[in-house]
Amino acid sequence: MTADKATVAFLGTGLMGAPMARNLLKAGHAVRAWNRTRAKADALAAEGAQVFAAAAEAAAGADVVITMVSDGPAVLDLLFAQGVAEAAPEGAVLCDMSSIKPKEAREIAERLSAAGRLALDAPVSGGTKGAEAGSLAIMAGGTQEAFDKAAPVLSAMGRPVKVGPSGAGQLAKLCNQAIVASTIGVVAEAMLLAREGGADPAAIRQALKGGFADGTILQQHGERMTTGDFAPGGPSKLQLKDIDNTLEEAAAHGLTLPMTLSMQERFGRFVRDLDGAEKDHSGLWLELLDQNGLEG
Amino acid sequence: MTADKATVAFLGTGLMGAPMARNLLKAGHAVRAWNRTRAKADALAAEGAQVFAAAAEAAAGADVVITMVSDGPAVLDLLFAQGVAEAAPEGAVLCDMSSIKPKEAREIAERLSAAGRLALDAPVSGGTKGAEAGSLAIMAGGTQEAFDKAAPVLSAMGRPVKVGPSGAGQLAKLCNQAIVASTIGVVAEAMLLAREGGADPAAIRQALKGGFADGTILQQHGERMTTGDFAPGGPSKLQLKDIDNTLEEAAAHGLTLPMTLSMQERFGRFVRDLDGAEKDHSGLWLELLDQNGLEG
DSSP: OOSSEEEEEEOOOOOHHHHHHHHHHHHHHHEEESSSSSSHHHHGGGGGEOSSSSSHHTTOOOOOOOOOOSSHHHHHHHISSSSSHHHTTTEEEEESSSSOOHHHHHHHHHHHHHHTTTEEOOOOHHHHHOOOOOOOOEEEEEEHHHHHHHHHTTTEEEEEEEEETTTHHOOOOOOEEEEHHHHHHHHHHHHHHHHTTTOOOHHHHHHHSSSTSHIIIIIHHHHHHHHHHOOOSSHHHHHHHHHHHHHHHHHHTOOOHHHHHHHHHHHHHHHSSSSSSSSBEEEEEEEEHTTOOOOO | SSSSOOOOEOOSSSSHHHHHHHHHHHHTTTEEEESSSHHHHHHTTTOOOOOOSSHHHTTTTTTEEEEESSSSSHHHHHIIIOOOOHHOOTOOHHHHHHHHHHHHEEEEEEEEHHOEEEEEEEESSSSSHHHTTTTEEEEEEEHHHHHHHHHHHTTEEEEEEEEEEETTHHHHHHHHHHHHHHHHHHHHHHHHHHHHHOOOOHOOOOOOOOSSSSHHHIIIHHHHHHHOOOOOOBBHHHHHHHHHHHHHHEEEEEEEEHHHHHHHHHHHHHHHHSOTSSSSSHHHHHHHHHHHOOOO
C-alpha cells in the first residue's frame, strides 16, 4: 500500500456496495470484489475489479477489507465462518460498513484484535445517491491506528469522521436513524396541521427554508406526504429495525428515550397493521392520518 | 407609494422591530415609528425615522402599517382601541408581523376587511440575527392583493412567502415552532445515547452533517446540550406558549398531534418543575436527563 493507493477487498457489492466499489476504482485503488450472488460482482470486472468466488480469496493480500452486507450475523459469518479474518494479512484493517448493532461491532472488534487484525465499524448515511456521488457520511468507530489506515480508502467513498472507539460508528448511525424517524413524525404533524388549517403545505415548506425547522426531512419527506408518493426510498420495516436496535442499545446503557419509544410503537403499527412494511418511512404520514380518522 | 419606495408605519420597535425598521430605512422606505416605550423608537430617529407619540399618528398616510408586538391582544388593542386601523388610509395594508394565534389573525382580517383595509398576517422566523441581516423567513397569510402590496416592503426585511389565506401565516409559524420543539426532543435523545454509549457527541454532529438527520437544531442546540449553555436564545416558556397555541389550533380542526402533545407535557414539566422557564428551549435536555436520573 502506497500513501494513497491501496489494495481493497470489497465484500458485498449490492445496491450500495457496487457504486462504493466503483468509486474506489476511480480513485485508483486495486479492488478485489466478492458478492454472494456472483453476477453482481462480475459487473464490476469491466471497470477493473478482480472478482473472486470465495470471500476469503478476495481478502488475501488486501490492505483494507470492506464488508457491506445486510446485518451483524452476515458480517460475523463472512469474517469468522468463511475465513475472511484469517485470510486477511496481519495488520490489515477489517472495515465493516454495514449497519449492524453496536454490540455486534464491539464483539467483532474484540475477536479481530485477538487475531492481530485491526477493526473499524464505519456505517454510512446518504443512500444510493450518496454512494454514487462518493459523498456518503461515514461514521467510524475504532482505534486511531485503524482509522488512519482506512481513511484514505474511505475518503474515495465519502467523508469519514472518527466518532469514538469500536461500536461508536454504529452508535452514531443509530443516532442518525432515531433523529430521522422522529423528525418524520413531527413533519407529518406540521403538514397535517397546515393542510387541515387551510394553508398550502408546499408553500409552508418553501417559507420555512433556511430556518430552524428546515431540513431534508421537511423538504423531501414532507413533499412525499403532500403528493402521496411512498415508493421506497427507505422502507418502513428497516426504519423499524433501526428503532428496535436504538432502543436495545439504549436499554443496555439503562436509558429511557421517550420519543424513540413512541416511534417504535407507531412504526410498528404502520408496518404490522397498516400495510406499511414496504412503504417509504415518510409513509408514517398514513399512520397519523389513520389516528385522526382521515384519508390521504 | 412608488413601485419600490413606500411609506411604512412601524409599530413596536423592540428587540426584533428595531433592526427590521432599520432595514426598511436602508432600503429607502420612509419609516414612521412608534413604540410603547418611546425611547426605543427615538433611537431610530438618527437613522431617518420619524417618531410619533401615538400609534394612530404614525399610521396616518402609511401605505403599509406593520405591527410587531407581544401577542394577539396587543395587536387588537393597537388596531382597534388605539385607532390605528381607522387612522390608516383606506386601501392600506395592515401587516401584523407579531406571533399571535391563527384565529386572532383571522378575526383581525375580518374586522379590517369590513373597515376597507387590507390585512396580512406575516410572522417571522430567524430571531434577532435574521432581523439584523434582513434574512427573516416571512410567512404570509392573506389576499393576493394584500400580499402584492406589502411584498416590496417585506422583502427589505427577509424572504416573504404567501402560504395561504388570512391566518395561514400564523399557522405556518406554529408548524415551524412545533417542528423545532420536537426536533429538540429527539436531538436530546441522540446526544444522550451518544454520550452514554461512549461516543463523542461533537464528532457525531460533525459526522451527521449534510445527511438526513442534519439541521440547525442538531448543530446549534445539540452543541448547547454538550456544553451546558442554556442562556436564551429562545426561552422555554415561549416555546411552551407556542406549543399550547399549536394544540389549540389543532383542536379547533379536530386534530390529534401526538408528538406535539407529548412535548407540551415535557416542556410544561421543564418550565414548572425544573426551573426551565427562562432557560433556552435546548434545555429540554435537562428534562431528559432528569427522566433518566442523570446529571448534566
